[in-house]
Amino acid sequence: MKLTFLGTSAGKPTKERNVTALALEFDQDNKWYLFDCGEATQHQILKTSLSIGKLCTIFITHLHGDHYYGLPGLLSSKALDKAFSPLKIYGPKGIKRFIECFMDISKENLGYKLEIIEIEADKILNFDKFSLQVLPLVHSVESFAYFIKEHDTTNKLDE
DSSP: OEEEEEEOBSSSOOSSOOBSEEEEEOTTOSOEEEEOOOTTHHHHHHTSSOOGGGEEEEEOOBSSHHHHTTHHHHHHHHHHTTOOSOEEEEESTTHHHHHHHHHHHHTOOOSSOEEEEEOOTTOEEEOSSEEEEEEEEOSSSOEEEEEEEEOOOTTSOOO
């Protein structure tokens, strides 16, 4: 498992740090996952070896702008890059309305399948390489922590 911090600043970007975004990759996997997408996340991605075309899932922790205002630009850039692989977005109640609103107002046609899933605390989601438990946090708005547990690979051949 590899984590790449794309932003760790709180509230607003600084000269040295961008707002919240974290990339998750797994060995021998051709896709990656994004946790939060503050503004300018796509600029931070350009400074890494990550490809927007291989981004498969985004998890939003809560609906404060420094955690999700980067979504409109990132989703549009994915389409402009002709990266038409499907994308899923998980987040608290309200994330679907936000995305549908900016897509409607901008007349955005992404050209790829976008699935938006509003989740609740105490859910467990299963993926190819890991499971993810949604845990509630105490904050001024509904907020989640994501507990990631990589699947056991001890009995698999390391090629």
